[in-house]
Amino acid sequence: xxxxxxxxxxxxxxxxxxxxxxxxxxxxxxxxxxxxxxxxxxxxxxxxxxxxxxxxxxxxxxxxxxxxxxxxxxxx
Numbered sequence: 001x002x003x004x005x006x007x008x009x010x011x012x013x014x015x016x017x018x019x020x021x022x023x024x025x026x027x028x029x030x031x032x033x034x035x036x037x038x039x040x041x042x043x044x045x046x047x048x049x050x051x052x053x054x055x056x057x058x059x060x061x062x063x064x065x066x067x068x069x070x071x072x073x074x075x076x
Contacts, residue, residue, distance in 0.1 A: 002073050009066045016063055019056045024049060 002070065005066060005070045005073065009063070009070060012059065012063045012066060016056070016059055019052065019059055022052060023056070
């Protein structure tokens with residue numbers, strides 16, 4: 001169980017890094033490579049950015065829950 005949760009946590013950490021890098025920052029981000037910069041020029045926040053925010057929040061919650069679960073398993 002601990003091994004599976006550790007692997008899940010590593011995969012989720014890599015996903016979180018990717019999701020954070022895809023966000024549009026003050027400068028040019030990786031999201032510009034995928035067309036995020038073009039759609040954000042036409043309005044405030046695009047649908048893509050809002051969905052990326054939601055996905056990042058869900059992934060962050062899962063990441064936090066995985067860390068808590070792993071710490072509870074290792075505490076025993």
